[in-house]
Amino acid sequence: QAKAAGRNTYCVYEPQMSEMAALRVELEQSFKRALAENEFELYYQPQQDFETNGIRGVEALLRWKHPSHGYISPADFIPIAEQTGFIVELGEWVLRKACQFIVRMSENGFIPFKVCVNISAMQLTRFDFVDMVFRCLAEEGARPDMLELEITETMLIGSLDSSIEPLLLLKERGIHIALDDFGTGYSSLNYLRKLPINHLKIDKSFVQDIVGNPGEQEIFNSIVDLVHKLKLTVTAEGVETEEQYAFVKQGGCNYLQGYYFCKPITEEAVVLFLKSKKV
Ligand code: C2E
Ligand code: MG
Ligand code: MG
Ligand code: MG
Numbered sequence: 001q002a003k004a005a006g007r008n009t010y011c012v013y014e015p016q017m018s019e020m021a022a023l024r025v026e027l028e029q030s031f032k033r034a035l036a037e038n039e040f041e042l043y044y045q046p047q048q049d050f051e052t053n054g055i056r057g058v059e060a061l062l063r064w065k066h067p068s069h070g071y072i073s074p075a076d077f078i079p080i081a082e083q084t085g086f087i088v089e090l091g092e093w094v095l096r097k098a099c100q101f102i103v104r105m106s107e108n109g110f111i112p113f114k115v116c117v118n119i120s121a122m123q124l125t126r127f128d129f130v131d132m133v134f135r136c137l138a139e140e141g142a143r144p145d146m147l148e149l150e151i152t153e154t155m156l157i158g159s160l161d162s163s164i165e166p167l168l169l170l171k172e173r174g175i176h177i178a179l180d181d182f183g184t185g186y187s188s189l190n191y192l193r194k195l196p197i198n199h200l201k202i203d204k205s206f207v208q209d210i211v212g213n214p215g216e217q218e219i220f221n222s223i224v225d226l227v228h229k230l231k232l233t234v235t236a237e238g239v240e241t242e243e244q245y246a247f248v249k250q251g252g253c254n255y256l257q258g259y260y261f262c263k264p265i266t267e268e269a270v271v272l273f274l275k276s277k278k279v
Contacts, residue, residue: 027080039064040062040090041266042098043265043266044267045257046058048261050256055277056255057114060097062074088126092136094117095133098115098117102115102146103141114146114147125159148178151163151178151195153181153187154185156185157186160195164195167196177198178201178235179200183203183223184205197232200227201257202236205238208240210244210248220248221252225252234254236253237257239260
């Protein structure tokens with residue numbers, strides 16, 4: 001970071017920072033081993049459908065069970081995996097696991113059901129990304145219409161135009177495309193206008209400030225209305241309390257994802273959760 005700041009600036013170096021830098025180098029060097037030793041796992045967070053009160057599907061969320069550091073958050077290691085390029089290999093592993101999960105869900109009769117997978121910019125703009133997705137689906141025997149790929153606005157900075165074609169190819173095959181963390185980027189409306197998407201997820205920062213805050217409520221409801229006018233569907237992320245739940249529901253939001261409904265859980269727990277919610 002000091003280097004990126006340029007020659008004429010200086011950086012206060014605290015011991016904490018050098019420890020973080022050391023951890024970073026350590027993680028960087030252990031990615032390959034971690035993949036080979038099965039230290040990565042997928043957790044799944046259910047999404048509720050307001051219309052049916054049932055479950056729309058789940059978002060697959062990566063977990064790293066490190067032998068000496070315990071569970072490491074994806075928020076900490078995904079950026080490093082992106083910088084080193086390892087995300088390409090890791091992202092393919094995630095997609096394959098998600099396809100295998102789709103097959104087990106359909107074998108269990110949980111249809112319709114969406115499995116949502118986060119994608120990094122570096123993956124999407126690779127020449128072979130679309131083929132890789134089709135190959136994974138075909139080799140695992142997974143239905144394309146059960147897969148939803150989540151892209152974020154911030155990741156597309158500088159690569160908006162080159163993202164459109166691969167997204168269109170994926171969409172043509174019935175794969176759903178969702179815009180994640182909506183509202184946190186610099187030109188959200190531009191992305192909404194240009195990208196071929198089916199679905200939008202309103203970032204949790206909007207939901208967190210909503211209760212007792214009329215201005216925030218207006219913004220939230222206006223996004224929902226806009227999304228519906230564009231014939232897309234919308235999920236509220238990060239719903240934690242009953243008040244937040246009640247608000248996003250009255251606003252006509254289609255789905256919710258948040259601790260209020262369910263935390264990210266293991267596949268076993270997902271199956272139990274689905275069975276317990278079945279009427
Ligand atoms: P995201 O895609 O926006 O995923 C939602 C995050 O919000 C998850 O954090 C989830 O655990 C958390 N969350 C869900 N409900 C609540 C709630 O009610 N309150 C709060 N405070 N948080 C909630 P997680 O699992 O730590 O993942 C963080 C980010 O890491 C994800 O954000 C996504 O951008 C990235 N990520 C995770 N898995 C993958 C992956 O397989 N590939 C890529 N490229 N990125 C991933
Ligand atoms: Mg996501
Ligand atoms: Mg999100
Ligand atoms: Mg995020």
